[in-house]
Amino acid sequence: MSTSSLVDNSLVAQYALQLGDDALILSQRLSEWCAHSPELEEDVALANLALDLLGQARTLLTYAGTLEGRGRSEDDLAFLRTEREFRNVLLVEQPNGDFAVTIARQLYFATYQYELYTALRESTDAEFAGLAAKAVKEVAYHRDHAVQWTLRLGDGTEESHRRMQEGLDLLWPYTAELFAADSVALALAETGVAVDPRTLRPAWEASIAAVIEAATLTMPGGSWQPRGGRAGEHTEGFGLLVGEMQALHRQFPGAAW
Amino acid sequence: MMTRMVAAETLEAAALEVASAVPDPELPVVTLGDLGIVRGVSVAGDGVVEVQLTPTFVGCPATEVIAADVRAAVEARLARDGAAGVEVRTRMVMAPAWSTDWISEDGRRKLAEHGIAPPAGGGRAADAGPVFVQISPSPSPHPPTQKSSCCPHCGSAETRELSAFGSTPCQSLRACRACGEPFGAMKSL
Numbered sequence: 477m478s479t480s481s482l483v484d485n486s487l488v489a490q491y492a493l494q495l496g497d498d499a500l501i502l503s504q505r506l507s508e509w510c511a512h513s514p515e516l517e518e519d520v521a522l523a524n525l526a527l528d529l530l531g532q533a534r535t536l537l538t539y540a541g542t543l544e545g546r547g548r549s550e551d552d553l554a555f556l557r558t559e560r561e562f563r564n565v566l567l568v569e570q571p572n573g574d575f576a577v578t579i580a581r582q583l584y585f586a587t588y589q590y591e592l593y594t595a596l597r598e599s600t601d602a603e604f605a606g607l608a609a610k611a612v613k614e615v616a617y618h619r620d621h622a623v624q625w626t627l628r629l630g631d632g633t634e635e636s637h638r639r640m641q642e643g644l645d646l647l648w649p650y651t652a653e654l655f656a657a658d659s660v661a662l663a664l665a666e667t668g669v670a671v672d673p674r675t676l677r678p679a680w681e682a683s684i685a686a687v688i689e690a691a692t693l694t695m696p697g698g699s700w701q702p703r704g705g706r707a708g709e710h711t712e713g714f715g716l717l718v719g720e721m722q723a724l725h726r727q728f729p730g731a732a733w
Numbered sequence: 734m735m736t737r738m739v740a741a742e743t744l745e746a747a748a749l750e751v752a753s754a755v756p757d758p759e760l761p762v763v764t765l766g767d768l769g770i771v772r773g774v775s776v777a778g779d780g781v782v783e784v785q786l787t788p789t790f791v792g793c794p795a796t797e798v799i800a801a802d803v804r805a806a807v808e809a810r811l812a813r814d815g816a817a818g819v820e821v822r823t824r825m826v827m828a829p830a831w832s833t834d835w836i837s838e839d840g841r842r843k844l845a846e847h848g849i850a851p852p853a854g855g856g857r858a859a860d861a862g863p864v865f866v867q868i869s870p871s872p873s874p875h876p877p878t879q880k881s882s883c884c885p886h887c888g889s890a891e892t893r894e895l896s897a898f899g900s901t902p903c904q905s906l907r908a909c910r911a912c913g914e915p916f917g918a919m920k921s922l
Contacts, residue, residue, distance in 0.1 A: 517906065521898035528902065531792020535827070606828035611791055613830065613922050617897055 483667055488601065489543035490563070490660045491670050493553070494706060495592075496536030497564035500554055502585060503529035504721050505572060514575055521621060525582070528614045535607050555725035559718050560708040567650040569705070569714045573643065576629055576636070580643035582622035587683050588654045590619045591676045600668035623687050630691025641693050648696035653703045655680070660706070741776040744816060749774040751810040752784050758798045759901050762847040765799065769835025772826055781820040782807060787831045789922070790902035796825070833922050849904065850882035850892075850918035882918040884909035892916075 506526035513519035537550040548556075567585055572578045593615055596608035629640040655677040664670035688695050704710070725731060752774065753766025765771050765786075772785040784803050788796045800823040807821045833852035836844075841851035883890050889911035897920070899906040904917040 517896035517898075520900070520906070521896055524898035524902055527792040527794070528790060529792070531788070531790065535791060602828070606826075606830075607791070610788075610827050610830040614790060614902075617920070621897060 483601070483664070483669055485543045485545070487660055487664055488669060489540045491664055492536045492540035492543065492604075494563045494658070494660065496533045496540055496553075497562050498568050498585075498589075499529040499536065500533035501562065501564040501717065502568040502581075503527075503533060504717060505568065505570075505581075506578075508572055509578065518575075522578075525618055525621065528611075528618065532607065532611050539603050551725065555722045559710060559715050562708060562710065562714075562718070563706055565650070565653045565705040566702055566711055567647065567654065569710060569717060570647060570650060571713050573646070574639060576639035576643035577646060578643075579622055579625045579629065580640070580647050582618065583626050583644075583684065583687065584647060584651050584654075586615055586618040586622050587680055588651075588676065590615045591679050591683075592671055592673075595671040595676065598668070599670070604669065626687055626693070627691045630688070630693040637692065640691070644688065644693060645696045649699045649702055652701035653705060656703055656706075658706050743814075744776055744782055744811065744819065745774045747810055747814055748782050748784060748807045748821070751806050752803045755799070755802050755806050757795065758802065759795045760844070760847070760849065762843045763836075763840045765803070767837050767840030767843060769831065769837070769840075770799065771803075781822050782811070784821065784823045785826050786823055787826050789831050791827075793902050795901075800825070831922070833919060836919070844919060845885045848885045848916055850885050850907065850916060852919040852921045853882045882907060884912060884914065885916050886914045887912040 503526045506522050506529070509519065509522040511519060513522055533554070534550050537553045541548040541550060541553055567581060570577075570581060572581075590612065593608040593612035596604050597612065599605040599608065626640060629636040631637070632640075655673045657672075657674055661670045661673050665672040685695055702711075749771070752771045753764060755765045757763050757765060757768055757770075760768075768789065770786055770789065772787050774782065774784050777783045784807060786796075786800060786803065803823055804821050808819075811817065811819050811821070836851065844851045882892060884892050887909060889909055891910040892907050893910060895906040895908050895915065897905045899917050901917075903920055903922070905920050906915065907918045908915045
């Protein structure tokens with residue numbers, strides 16, 4: 477429940493949907509690694525990351541559905557919305573690429589999510605504060621996982637260094653959207669419900685820069701800044717992801733197991 | 734009125750006892766009480782016995798089985814105590830966030846006996862979580878990300894982390910340098 481009756485519930489629902497979709501879509505992408513990882517331990521690790529994110533997504537989508545008041549469950553929101561109705565940032569939907577691309581995406585996103593949930597623990601909304609306090613402890617492990625791999629690959633062989641750098645460069649443009657002045661977040665930040673995304677950037681950038689330097693890699697530089705995920709405008713591969721994610725539920729409506 | 738209040742307290746005590754004794758579906762050597770997953774029991778305003786549970790990890794897939802097991806166990810006990818038909822429900826509470834601190838001494842001992850290292854260092858909140866990356870030019874191939882746990886097989890403190898992620902969300906995978914055996918270890922959280 478929202479703690480303040482002055483807060484617009486539909487805005488809170490939209491914010492829950494944004495954060496929930498980020499977690500859901502990254503979870504789906506990470507799940508694609510199942511049985512394809514470079515080693516067994518990594519298969520288990522990536523599946524565990526996906527599972528943690530799915531747990532966050534379920535909590536957030538359930539909350540969004542409750543606030544929205546149209547009787548939609550977490551499953552309805554995950555499996556019965558169309559591509560343009562998803563509100564996740566573009567970074568999380570980017571294809572897995574090689575292992576280094578996946579690690580670059582994890583490094584950028586887990587570091588962001590760690591900063592976000594750290595701040596969101598102070599939310600005036602008890603539901604967000606409770607989830608953030610819980611999830612930040614899990615995300616600390618996600619960030620650590622990505623950092624360790626970035627160091628190993630960056631400071632590894634010539635080939636692993638090259639691939640890690642390419643992964644970081646490839647996804648860097650999509651990081652701008654994480655800190656964009658989104659109207660939903662900004663409106664809710666005024667009442668302490670949400671975190672102003674812009675405030676997270678300095679700590680994120682300092683953390684990323686330290687890891688990249690230690691990994692003997694180079695910080696990617698200024699470039700184009702694609703956006704649109706929060707408005708439902710997604711990249712090319714997203715339709716396939718949604719199709720695969722929803723196929724079972726759409727063919728067997730209400731399936732449960 | 735008085736009798737109803739006493740009855741409510743009796744129901745709560747019985748429900749708490751039986752809910753706490755339910756084995757964890759993934760680690761059946763320990764009970765939900767040992768793990769600190771049962772947060773409380775109360776008779777709600779509508780007369781329903783409500784058991785508050787908390788997840789160890791938000792996405793733990795055992796959560797739904799746990800809720801179903803608790804409901805079944807409490808209903809069976811209440812029926813035996815002559816309170817058949819009293820409705821039982823579970824509620825997931827996220828705050829305060831579960832911590833490995835909440836695993837009882839008994840639970841830690843049972844985990845170790847079962848070959849799962851209990852969380853390192855007694856799991857004080859200040860020590861919980863991964864130890865953040867050692868920024869050094871040449872990190873070791875598998876740097877430890879968590880304070881070491883003793884080997885549950887031979888007791889050696891010389892163990893190393895294979896992966897921070899294991900067979901369940903709450904475990905990491907470690908190996909003993911002394912006896913060579915791999916083992917699961919509860920993550921500090």
